[in-house]
Each structure stands twice: as structure tokens, then as C-alpha cells.
Amino acid sequence: MINVERWIWPVGIALAVLAAQPAQAADQAKPPAIHKTGKSLKDFVPASWAILMQAQGDLNKDSLPDLAVVIKSAAEDKDEGGGAEAPRLLLILFGAKSGGYALAASSEKAILCKGCGGVFGDPLAKLDIERGALVIEHYGGSSERWGYTHRWRYQGGDFLLIWLTRGATTPGPAPRR
Numbered sequence: 001m002i003n004v005e006r007w008i009w010p011v012g013i014a015l016a017v018l019a020a021q022p023a024q025a026a027d028q029a030k031p032p033a034i035h036k037t038g039k040s041l042k043d044f045v046p047a048s049w050a051i052l053m054q055a056q057g058d059l060n061k062d063s064l065p066d067l068a069v070v071i072k073s074a075a076e077d078k079d080e081g082g083g084a085e086a087p088r089l090l091l092i093l094f095g096a097k098s099g100g101y102a103l104a105a106s107s108e109k110a111i112l113c114k115g116c117g118g119v120f121g122d123p124l125a126k127l128d129i130e131r132g133a134l135v136i137e138h139y140g141g142s143s144e145r146w147g148y149t150h151r152w153r154y155q156g157g158d159f160l161l162i163w164l165t166r167g168a169t170t171p172g173p174a175p176r177r
């Protein structure tokens, strides 16, 4: 059954919301292959990638702790060659009954690149699991500041965007000192 009226979108599609925001790096290399299962988080982190941020909670309501993890490539820390625009990967790992984790989802569009935040630097402000929902916050800008909060919930086999707040402010005159 195809429901074109669906107003909450599966993760792969909805993340276009973010992609339409401050320029994400143009498609460069293919994202690395991620193991489908592993005993611990490090089994899902490809060689030359590192964990940038992680959160734990129960996303699929099976009482087993799940992980949301942002990983970055070694390229990101190199200022030359557009490293600050290297894509980051969001991994969602569901805790397995037998121990370890299974990869439930991954996205290279959910997380803005290190250099995508303007003068405020790295725009990734928060990754958390709150009341069973995945929360991602970005913040950045220069003369105009912007922020995005995305809340994702796992439902019916998909991650659905249940909440999106965008904010933008233009600062007034500088305060007197």
C-alpha cells in the first residue's frame, strides 16, 4: 500500500529537509559499509572513522538499550581538501536480546558537516534519546543565527520525523559596554 499523503516521512526521505539547509558537502566518496551486527559499538565504526557523539535509550520499545551514534571520518580533521565538509554518518543500533547490537538505520544526511555551521563552528549541538525519541539539534549562522531541532520516532519499522523546529534570529545592535 502506498500512501502518498503521508506527512511524516521515513528517515531517508525526510532528511532531505536537512540537505536543503546550509550546504552539505557535495556527494563525495561513497559512505563506508557498516556492519549489520556487532558485539559492541566499536564493531560498527569503520577503520579511519571515529565516534563524535553518542546517546543511549530505548527507541524501539523492547526494553533493550539502543544507541544513536554520530561518526566522523579522519578526513574531517584535515583542513585541506575540504575536510570540514566531509559527510558524517548517523548510525542507529538496536540492542539485541542475545547481546550486542544490530544496525537499524544509517544516514549521511541527518548530521551537518563540521564546516556547515558558519562562524559558530561545528553545528552539531545535541544528540540524545528522550522519551523514546531521537533528538538532533543543530545550531549555526553568522550575522543571522539559525537552529534546527529534529525529533525522530521509530514506528512501524521506520524512523518518522515527529517534530521539527527551526529558529532564526537576527541580532540587534551590539550591547553597550
Ligand SMILES: [Ca+2]
Pocket (backbone or CB within 6 Å): 057, 058, 059, 060, 061, 062, 063, 064, 065, 066, 094, 095
Ligand atoms: Ca531497544
